[in-house]
Amino acid sequence: MSPVETARPGSVGVVETQYVDLPGPLALDCGRELSQVRVAYETYGELSPTRDNVILVCHALSGDAHAAGVSATPGAESTRDGFAAEERDGAAGRALGWWDGMIGPGKAFDTDRFFVVSTNLLGGCRGTTGPGSTDPATGAPYGADFPVITVADMVRTERAFLDALGIERLYAVAGGSLGGMQALQWAVSHPDQVDHIVVIASTHALHPQGVAWNAIAREAIRADPDWQGGHYEGTGRKPDAGMGVARMIGHVTYLSGQALDDKFHRRLQDRDDLAYSITEPEFQVESYLEHQAASFVKRFDANTYLYTSRALTYFDLARQHGDGSLADALAGVRARTLLIAFSSDWLYPPVASEEIEAALRADGKDVELHVIDAPYGHDCFLLEEARQTPLIRAFLGEGG
Amino acid sequence: MSPVETARPGSVGVVETQYVDLPGPLALDCGRELSQVRVAYETYGELSPTRDNVILVCHALSGDAHAAGVSATPGAESTRDGFAAEERDGAAGRALGWWDGMIGPGKAFDTDRFFVVSTNLLGGCRGTTGPGSTDPATGAPYGADFPVITVADMVRTERAFLDALGIERLYAVAGGSLGGMQALQWAVSHPDQVDHIVVIASTHALHPQGVAWNAIAREAIRADPDWQGGHYEGTGRKPDAGMGVARMIGHVTYLSGQALDDKFHRRLQDRDDLAYSITEPEFQVESYLEHQAASFVKRFDANTYLYTSRALTYFDLARQHGDGSLADALAGVRARTLLIAFSSDWLYPPVASEEIEAALRADGKDVELHVIDAPYGHDCFLLEEARQTPLIRAFLGEGG
Structure with missing residues (x-):
């Protein structure tokens, strides 16, 4: 990694992944408990004295805690791949965070203003407890004996992790795809602790x-x-x-x-x-x-x-929280909601975001939806930074 | 199989698969030759004395020679499956031909008028020589030593097979998907021997x-x-x-x-x-x-x-026959062309048929395209018989 890279404008620089061991066991949706849960995380920016500037960023299926900056770990591999890696990393293989284009000074999630926290999700393989971890009950890796987890379990883990860091409220929770599901789940599970959610290329089911x-x-x-x-x-x-x-x-x-x-x-x-x-x-x-x-x-x-x-x-908000009704599931939400979808995304199509918007509006909630006309499909949430940035900055309030 | 089934209106009745051994070797696109090629086939209707009423029906990836009627082979399994089988066979598992709804007295390919011939394609596993057949050079099954074949090779096989039957001209060649590719290839490879092609849910590439x-x-x-x-x-x-x-x-x-x-x-x-x-x-x-x-x-x-x-x-007509130009590839076609596509087919989308239509029109050829608005996707070519039938009957000439 050259000094040039760390010095480039908008970079959060070199970042080290850290770890927290949760003090108590986690009760899961499946009825089982997980004890000795470790969470891998990174932070970018400075926590304000009143702890009111925290944004939790949630990753998608193949991501990890390394969301921004350049990894301090020698030989670390970026989780950015596919079109996303090719378009921007070139062949150098620098371990850039998977959402580096969105997190940093002056970026969508502006580290001059916000304290951005990113964790590897529960069940992950990049530092947080998952099926490859050792089961304390047997001393052997869990493997397929790991309990089946839900998005709500991921959010429980994030809640317990933030408790361990002494953070109660979140200014925002943001993510794309599975990360967007976590943001929605936060707004449903902890309505009094989340002020904004940014749900990108995601769905309620x-x-x-x-x-x-x-x-x-x-x-x-x-x-x-x-x-x-x-x-x-x-x-x-x-x-x-x-x-x-x-x-x-x-x-x-x-x-x-x-x-x-x-x-x-x-x-x-x-x-x-x-x-x-x-x-x-x-x-x-x-x-x-x-x-x-x-x-x-x-x-x-x-x-x-x-x-x-x-x-x-x-993940199915209407089934799990609304007895089949999405509006009922979202009735308790207090966070302002920003939805972004992409015209060419056929895996998480705009209609899913439109359904969320309609349900929140029916509940009288504060919601805005932007469908970006872009050609790359679902991967747009990793690629179309320039067009997402002004929407997100405006939604989070540009002022200081 | 109950008598009721064989007697139902529009059925060609009980049909036995037959076999022909081609007299000479087949020269393939890959440069290799195949000898001792056997072709499995079925026929429906009567060959006219002047042999001018032959329609060759070509199957798609998972089909076979049993296109219509009820198989005479005890315990034969239908190649109809998925939505197609469920919608019409129910749970009885009767070995109905894969295009039974389209071939028979009064149907789209009317056996009161036409002599319909259906073969299992080259490389198949239902009677025609394929990788599971014995290699005469070794006495062992070909397996992955079977030569790599093309759609043109399939058509060469069908040409040699029809020669063996003493049939020179085809009133029509018809098929969906890969079967439609074979119909297109027939019109390009043998322009003087094909009067009509019916290309359904297919593409030039x-x-x-x-x-x-x-x-x-x-x-x-x-x-x-x-x-x-x-x-x-x-x-x-x-x-x-x-x-x-x-x-x-x-x-x-x-x-x-x-x-x-x-x-x-x-x-x-x-x-x-x-x-x-x-x-x-x-x-x-x-x-x-x-x-x-x-x-x-x-x-x-x-x-x-x-x-x-x-x-x-x-399969890529423009590359293989037109130096990159589809219009050039189709310049020699003499058959009248019927193209049918389905609005919800995203694997062989209507735009592919529109491209074929445009190229044939640019060549001054006789072509018609119908895009049927139907919800089932690519499988429509097996399901939407009622709406294809009048189009095909009109195209083939209703008169007798």
Whole structure:
């Protein structure tokens, strides 16, 4: 990492991931308890003396606590990948935070004003307790014995973590995709402790096609014999092949068909004619997917994928909090709500945000929705920083 | 099979699959030759004395020669599945042809008038020579040593097969999806021998997202250790797990998001509350996919899937016949062309048919395109018979 990078305008600089061990056990939705929970986190900016400037940033399926700046850990790999990494990191592989474009001095989440906190979510594989952690009851890794968790459990963990830091109120909770679900859950579970939520490219309940894609990705992992019933830790084998397939499926759902067309067309891989092979990548889009799969399995845990995918599939505010009615589920919300969706996002389509907006309006709540016309699909929430920034800054109040 | 079924109006009745061994070797696009090629086929209706009433029907990825009527083979399984099977076969599992609703007396392809011929395509696993067949050079199954084939190779096989039957001209070639590609290829490869083509829910070149889905499905199969490098025949093991994942991916791409929503919503499986499991299906759409995968692996060969998926991905009329120009590729077409597309088909979207229409019009050819507004996605070509029938009958000339 060169001094030039750390000095670039808007960067929070070099950041070290820290850890907190929660003092008590966590009671989970499934009825089980988790004890000795550790939470990995990073912070950016300064906590105000009155502790009234805290923004919690929540990551999506494959992210981690390293949301901004340059990692202090030597050799750390960025969780940014796919189009997001390519568009901005180039080939250098610098461990930039996954939302570095949004968090920093003068950025959407302005660290000159706010104290931004980012944690690795419960069930994660990047420092927070998850299926790869040691079960204190057995001394062995949990593996598939890890309890099945929900988005509400992730929020419980974040609540307990903030308690440990001595932070009671949140000026805002923000996130995209699964991160947006956590923001919504915060507003429902802790209405008196959250002033604003920023919910980007998210939903109150994943639609059945999204449920299907997630089920297929999980099936690909479980079908890999190296998954070994979820107890692969310590065996020297892990379900990389299945994870690769799962990641490929994810990738295609995160992008729009148009984005794939614009980037790859039907161009062949390094040649002008067909190779006539059923094993080798032939089209550039095929080799791109192989590359994405190979880099993902190096940095991400298959069981974390299973548990996180399950949690985001379960998430259903109307079912869990409103007896089927989204307006009832959101009736207690006190936070002001900013919703951002992207026209080309077919995994978390704008209609889901429109449903949230309509339910909040029916409840007489303060809500604004912006649908950004952009071509990249779901990944827009990581790519379209320039257009999200003024919306978020205005929503959070530009003044000091 | 009850007499009631064979007697129902519009049925071609009980049909037996027949076989022809081609007299000479087939020269393939990849540069290799295949000898001792067998073709499985069925026919419906009567060949006219002047042999001028032949319609060749071409199947899609998972079909076979049994296109219409009730199979004479005891215990034969229908290749109709998914929504198509459920909507019409019910639970009885009668081996109805995959396009039974379209072929028969008074139907779209009217067997009172036409002699309809249906073959299992080259590389298939239902009677025509494919990777599961014995390689005469070694006496062992080809497996992954089977040559990589193209849509043009499928058409070469169909041409040689019709020669063996003594049929020179085709009144029409018809098919959906990969079957539509074969119809297009017929019009390009044999312009003087085809009077009409009916190209349904198809394309001149699969878009990159479709290329990606096919690549992921193939990767799922190859990643299964039971694939064994493609030489699983005779080992007692076959890549059912990988095939299951491939089929699930295919299924979701064949349906529209709206169709999945209408059919399953987010309903849970046989219970009112969550089971908190990462291994069991929880939502009805999850268990539906599992069921589809389990029934598919029983009847279909994984290597055939790989080769057929590769062939339909390769298909690119402009690249292969027009030096990049679709209009140039289609300049020699003499057949009248009927194109049908479905509004909700995102795998073979209407825009692909519009491109074919525009290219044929630019060439001054006789073409008509109908985009049917229907909700089921790509599977519409198997489901929307009632609305396709009058279009096809009118196109083929109602008179006798």
